[in-house]
Amino acid sequence: MVEESFKTKKRRMIAIAEDSLDFHNAKTACGIIRYGFHDLLAVIDSTKAGRTADEFVPGLGKKIPIVANLEEALAFKPDCLLIGIAPKGGALPESWMGVIKETIAAGLDVYNGLHTFLTNDADMMALAKKHGRVIWDVRKPDKNLPVALGYCKNAKSYLLHTVGSDCSVGKMTAMLELREAIRKRGVTIEFVATGQTGILITGWGQPVDAIPGDFMAGAVEMEIMALDGKVDIIMIEGQGSLLHPGYSGVTLALLHGSAPDALIYCHQSDRREIARGYKIPIPPASVMCKIYEDAAGWVKPTRTIAVCLNTSRQDEKEALGAIQATAEESGLPTTDPVRFDSTAVVDAIIADYKKFRSKK
Amino acid sequence: MVEESFKTKKRRMIAIAEDSLDFHNAKTACGIIRYGFHDLLAVIDSTKAGRTADEFVPGLGKKIPIVANLEEALAFKPDCLLIGIAPKGGALPESWMGVIKETIAAGLDVYNGLHTFLTNDADMMALAKKHGRVIWDVRKPDKNLPVALGYCKNAKSYLLHTVGSDCSVGKMTAMLELREAIRKRGVTIEFVATGQTGILITGWGQPVDAIPGDFMAGAVEMEIMALDGKVDIIMIEGQGSLLHPGYSGVTLALLHGSAPDALIYCHQSDRREIARGYKIPIPPASVMCKIYEDAAGWVKPTRTIAVCLNTSRQDEKEALGAIQATAEESGLPTTDPVRFDSTAVVDAIIADYKKFRSKK
Structure with a gap:
């Protein structure tokens, strides 16, 4: 709304x-x-x-x-x-x-x-x-939301979705930081908010975690299709984690409803397991990327093209060490876009977007 | 409710x-x-x-x-x-x-x-x-539903969940048929309904596809925990499919909220792709079982122990052929529990339940 x-x-x-x-x-x-x-x-x-x-x-x-x-x-x-x-x-x-x-x-x-x-x-x-x-x-769902019909599989705009290791690891923050950097490269970009904070920042979006199960994917698909073709890149805010016993359904609905062309994986660098006592360890970035790519692929193939770490609870030396280790382990450009330079990640997004456009 | x-x-x-x-x-x-x-x-x-x-x-x-x-x-x-x-x-x-x-x-x-x-x-x-x-x-959600806390990972009762290739392939029907056969073996069993039809049959349950995203897994977890330890086996009705772009979020919420000890995979034997024009092919049973086992395993490891086919649109010869082919391809006991003998599938469930109980 x-x-x-x-x-x-x-x-x-x-x-x-x-x-x-x-x-x-x-x-x-x-x-x-x-x-x-x-x-x-x-x-x-x-x-x-x-x-x-x-x-x-x-x-x-x-x-x-x-x-x-x-x-x-x-x-x-x-x-x-x-x-x-x-x-x-x-x-x-x-x-x-x-x-x-x-x-x-x-x-x-x-x-x-x-x-x-x-x-x-x-x-x-x-x-x-x-x-x-x-x-x-903000979280009151619209009436008469649709069931997803799979439209985003063939979207004209390039669809970029953030996924994460857990709740509150910085998925939205990473997107908002990257959005500014991408805009400066002359690429038009819109951000589809899917949670209360994102909606309160942009003034619109879909509160997916408050929408009845059958319509979660349809709600995000509807927002994307309303923008499709009007901008070069559509960023879709991610929620939760596929590993989170409470919220994984919301995460998968977003992944399938948005059918993204590429993923950005987000993680809080010092978090070792799902927060608040679930006792579920968070595997390395390469494993998490594979999990998200497999799950997305049930509907439409996609790839993770970069990693954003939230290093806010580490000192600078630890933070830079975590970024380097994650880049090596995942083989992907990695940064903390709030704290450090994000050129390598933005380059990867722009290059992947250009490849997508050249195929259209 | x-x-x-x-x-x-x-x-x-x-x-x-x-x-x-x-x-x-x-x-x-x-x-x-x-x-x-x-x-x-x-x-x-x-x-x-x-x-x-x-x-x-x-x-x-x-x-x-x-x-x-x-x-x-x-x-x-x-x-x-x-x-x-x-x-x-x-x-x-x-x-x-x-x-x-x-x-x-x-x-x-x-x-x-x-x-x-x-x-x-x-x-x-x-x-x-x-x-x-x-x-x-029937589909109006209760107020004040909880977020799932992961309780079902350690349930005392044996948790059996049906998963499927698509909507309307016979997941509920398979469970209701198997329930009767299992009861006859002297094992106490309850069925947790998660959709409108199941709820209208049993008089209670959780309409998971109508529950706001954040509370889907918690609602089913709450129903299971209310029964836990009071019966030998708790059957949890499945919904949708992990491959369905509209409903996969509901499916995963049920899979993680119920954290099952074993899965029964259900499929309509003549269906080749997700219904209603999504253009998503349904892979062989062994691949579908692997998808569900991987996804469940992000929260708690589990295995598929049997396959139930809905052969209602095939003649008897075709139906028996489909059952045999699926049993060979998946390596699992397979039947259409509505149409044919289900002894092999019931045996597999009882054996797996006894193994579970012996470990407690």
């Missing part, structure tokens, strides 16, 4: 992150701060008030003040509230409903990326109507 | 299948007729009135009369209506809403297996309340 006002008008945003402003839970807020079109002015977290967000989230770049409550946040003259941070359990805490209602009454729009939908709450909707405010549940 | 009244009280059912009573669309009605606990008395389809359902659906066994309209169906003194047949497009035709309302007003409950939910229609709900009737949207 597309939220036109969100896409075109620069907003003055505050975020609520009560007791949740850390590396894992703040994924959405961090994405917005680093890559979003809008200004995020302050974060509400009474447990950390008076400090700045970058003290709790590595690699944030900007110093965003943390305040104790809505009243203090309103001093920044915001026009919208972001609930883009996943509290423990993934659902919206009941205790946040009061402050969200106060926010609407104060004249702010609300953007919510959680699985709990505010627009299902009749009181909340009545309040929004009374104050003429927008509530956007 | 569990619908207690549906599970325990024998119902007098009619089905609506206007212009849809054929092999593919009638899948749900056929399952109910063949394996359901309830009596299906008549089918409404004005285009075929005066004939019987078995004339249009091969292998049905029973002669169910087809009538022209609700009035004629009411002559059978039914107490509930089944909308268990998928009309073209998968959604409920708007034109059926009138007759559904008339049915409720006539004092019948309504069971709906489509992606369109009747309980979202305020008028329909008001009418049901007025007449004291139940509307069960």
Whole structure:
């Protein structure tokens, strides 16, 4: 779905992150701060008030003040509230409903990326109507989504998809970094967001992990086909991992719905197994690439053409060592596109895109 | 979810299948007729009135009369209506809403297996309340479903999962036939339904293809863990195919959420490619088994121990030839459990279950 006002008008945003402003839970807020079109002015977290967000989230770049409550946040003259941070359990805490209602009454729009939908709450909707405010549940699926028909197998644009070893390894971040570098080479490129953070950055996309199973692949196929032929390269954001017992179905739906011409494999260089206690080891990059190529190949053959590592938890020497070791093990150009030069990876993408185009 | 009244009280059912009573669309009605606990008395389809359902659906066994309209169906003194047949497009035709309302007003409950939910229609709900009737949207997901945590990797019961070459090849039918044969061997066994037809047969289960992506695997894991240790064998119904561009995400979520100890591979013996124009060839059974074993193995190692063919569109000689060829190609015991003796397949399951138990 597309939220036109969100896409075109620069907003003055505050975020609520009560007791949740850390590396894992703040994924959405961090994405917005680093890559979003809008200004995020302050974060509400009474447990950390008076400090700045970058003290709790590595690699944030900007110093965003943390305040104790809505009243203090309103001093920044915001026009919208972001609930883009996943509290423990993934659902919206009941205790946040009061402050969200106060926010609407104060004249702010609300953007919510959680699985709990505010627009299902009749009181909340009545309040929004009374104050003429927008509530956007980013993860609420569109109605009447299609079943995938396999159209992307024959797309005119070059389809590039990120896949990963696990959740939260930097698949979206890698794409957004590479997108800028590729644009500078004079190639037109669009990014299809498939998760709440990506959608909140671009203003549109499909929240694939919230879409009913039968329509996940169809939803992403629909977005790709709407763009097909209008740009040289379409990047499709990946989700989860084929190795993740909870999310692998979403990952495969994206892989088959997008039927990519090439893959970028993403991994957090110091992670040895699937996060949060699943006890599933992550094999070397060459094995992971083979797994993704085999699975994609059930629908359309593809190849992994580069690797992006997230080295944010390693010092520079360790990071460069991990990149070199992965490049040798996989035989593929490898970088951390946030931290180091990405020329070799961008070269590989441009070369593969040109080969694709010459065959058309 | 569990619908207690549906599970325990024998119902007098009619089905609506206007212009849809054929092999593919009638899948749900056929399952109910063949394996359901309830009596299906008549089918409404004005285009075929005066004939019987078995004339249009091969292998049905029973002669169910087809009538022209609700009035004629009411002559059978039914107490509930089944909308268990998928009309073209998968959604409920708007034109059926009138007759559904008339049915409720006539004092019948309504069971709906489509992606369109009747309980979202305020008028329909008001009418049901007025007449004291139940509307069960079989595919409406439960609220607050969990993300899979990988519990099934260590289940106490033996977990047996059917996987297949495509949709509608007979995965559920094979399980229901094998369940009876296994029960006769003195082994306790339960069947976890994961689709609308299975749920309408057993009265409970998880409609995995209608569940938001993040919770598909968790929903099936939750059902399995609720049964774990209470029976010797838990059978988990499979859906779709890893080769199906539209549904493969659902298939993988089931495979990883259930983390099975063994697989039964199912295939319709005369089908050469994925149905409905996807142009994806179906490889030999040995290749399909390897694909499923590899994919399952990303989470927990497993093996395929038998093959069930659906030979319903072949004559007896062709059917027996297909079974023999598949047994030789795959090296696995193979049968059509609906049509022929299933001793070899049941023996393989019992032997593998005993091996599993001896290791515990």
